[in-house]
Amino acid sequence: MTRQIFKDIFFNGLWKQNTGVVQLLGMCPILAVSNSVVNAVSLGLATTVVMALSGAAVALIRNVVPNEARIPVFILIIAVLVTVIQLAMNAQMHGLYLVLGIFIPLIVTNCIVLARIEAFASKNPATQSALDGIAMGMGLTAVLAVLGGIRELFGHGTLLSGIDLVFGETAKSLVITVLPGYHGFLLAILPPGAFVVLGLLIALKNWLSLRTENKLPAGTPITLSSHPA
Amino acid sequence: MRRSLLNATLQTALNLLVFTIVGTTLLATTYSQTRQTIARSEQTEKLKLIGQIMPSNLYDNDILKDTLSIAPDALLGTAVATNAYRARLHDQPTGLIVEAIAPDGYSGKINLIIAIHYDGTIGGVRVVEHKETPGLGDYIEAAKSDWIKGFDGKALDSSATQAWQVKKDGGQFDYMAGATITPRAMVKAVRKALEFFSEHRQELFVPSGAAAKSSQER
Numbered sequence: 001m002t003r004q005i006f007k008d009i010f011f012n013g014l015w016k017q018n019t020g021v022v023q024l025l026g027m028c029p030i031l032a033v034s035n036s037v038v039n040a041v042s043l044g045l046a047t048t049v050v051m052a053l054s055g056a057a058v059a060l061i062r063n064v065v066p067n068e069a070r071i072p073v074f075i076l077i078i079a080v081l082v083t084v085i086q087l088a089m090n091a092q093m094h095g096l097y098l099v100l101g102i103f104i105p106l107i108v109t110n111c112i113v114l115a116r117i118e119a120f121a122s123k124n125p126a127t128q129s130a131l132d133g134i135a136m137g138m139g140l141t142a143v144l145a146v147l148g149g150i151r152e153l154f155g156h157g158t159l160l161s162g163i164d165l166v167f168g169e170t171a172k173s174l175v176i177t178v179l180p181g182y183h184g185f186l187l188a189i190l191p192p193g194a195f196v197v198l199g200l201l202i203a204l205k206n207w208l209s210l211r212t213e214n215k216l217p218a219g220t221p222i223t224l225s226s227h228p229a
Numbered sequence: 230m231r232r233s234l235l236n237a238t239l240q241t242a243l244n245l246l247v248f249t250i251v252g253t254t255l256l257a258t259t260y261s262q263t264r265q266t267i268a269r270s271e272q273t274e275k276l277k278l279i280g281q282i283m284p285s286n287l288y289d290n291d292i293l294k295d296t297l298s299i300a301p302d303a304l305l306g307t308a309v310a311t312n313a314y315r316a317r318l319h320d321q322p323t324g325l326i327v328e329a330i331a332p333d334g335y336s337g338k339i340n341l342i343i344a345i346h347y348d349g350t351i352g353g354v355r356v357v358e359h360k361e362t363p364g365l366g367d368y369i370e371a372a373k374s375d376w377i378k379g380f381d382g383k384a385l386d387s388s389a390t391q392a393w394q395v396k397k398d399g400g401q402f403d404y405m406a407g408a409t410i411t412p413r414a415m416v417k418a419v420r421k422a423l424e425f426f427s428e429h430r431q432e433l434f435v436p437s438g439a440a441a442k443s444s445q446e447r
Contacts, residue, residue: 032362064244065244065248066237066240066241066244068241069241069244069245072245073244073245073248076248076249076252077248077252079252080252080255080256083256083259084255084256084259087259087260087263087267088259088263090263090267090270091262091263091266091267091270092266094267094270094274098274102360162373186406186407189365190365190407
């Protein structure tokens with residue numbers, strides 16, 4: 001695998017084809033979970049793991065599965081992986097499972113996982129597919145972190161609240177109260193707040209992209225076939 | 230032509246079958262590998278919860294051994310027999326910890342454990358398991374907010390059943406805007422558990438061995 005492919009995969013995942021603000025796939029978990037940084041990043045990382053593993057798994061069996069049967073097989077693989085991860089987490093990391101437990105099954109229904117498998121992993125080797133899953137997942141996690149940060153800041157006046165649920169009581173000191181005595185802005189925490197903030201983020205991304213496009217010479221090549229179905 | 234179509238169909242079906250079997254095997258293996266650990270950590274979690282709602286100065290018996298099996302009961306919302314833990318001080322009953330289920334949460338059942346003092350006041354309530362909306366209905370968790378402590382010290386008052394409702398409905402319990410269904414279900418479940426307790430108080434504390442099966446006698 002050349003350096004260029006590696007760079008393309010990560011440029012695609014983190015910026016050009018960012019799942020959160022460009023492809024706009026998997027909106028349901030993005031909007032539901034992004035009410036605090038800790039929730040958002042935790043789900044983002046769990047999704048990243050699932051995407052990397054399922055990408056690699058599908059890439060390995062992609063030549064064995066008949067075309068007609070591929071969607072059920074892909075879904076089956078994702079569902080099995082997610083359930084195995086859920087069970088393993090429940091057994092080995094019970095504390096974290098109690099925080100994330102109800103979000104984990106949602107990953108199966110997150111269409112970004114299936115979309116990347118269909119668009120990328122079913123056409124590329126395992127290593128690239130796993131990397132694509134990681135890159136896409138990291139792009140998603142980044143958007144979720146920013147979204148969660150803005151909503152938590154406006155909604156509660158804090159950052160990283162609830163981090164003690166992940167790292168134990170000692171982590172409580174990591175919670176940052178940005179605005180002491182702030183009474184909270186409910187709209188930011190409720191679903192409409194998620195739509196508003198996400199809309200602003202998409203606008204920002206588009207503005208930045210347009211600016212860079214005007215400066216760079218046209219046609220910086222992105223070679224991988226990675227457009228969503 | 231016909232033959233090749235049949236062949237292709239069979240091949241696809243066979244392929245699906247193989248993947249299903251492999252997937253099922255994987256799941257079954259993981260499940261049997263993790264089942265005991267999961268059951269154990271759930272038990273530990275439950276014991277930790279009990280410590281939060283029944284302070285240890287209220288009992289001197291071995292509370293985890295002094296259990297009573299309660300048959301499924303409509304007032305508790307339970308569908309299978311549950312274990313209740315009995316607290317005693319100097320052999321006098323001081324309280325009971327029961328499991329209850331609020332069936333009508335926003336996203337299904339909410340599993341609770343409730344500590345009730347012998348005089349019928351609430352010692353504390355904790356949510357064991359729920360599927361309420363993250364960030365919206367999950368303030369019923371003690372880890373997320375102090376809302377659930379609003380039950381502490383409350384008792385059934387026959388003169389004011391109105392009080393056992395959320396403030397929006399004219400009662401005494403707080404709620405958060407945008408998530409009223411969750412606290413409504415909780416308040417109702419706790420009230421019914423108290424009704425269950427006052428109906429069965431005598432039988433509930435019969436020393437183990439002569440354990441009463443509460444609702445079967447009704």
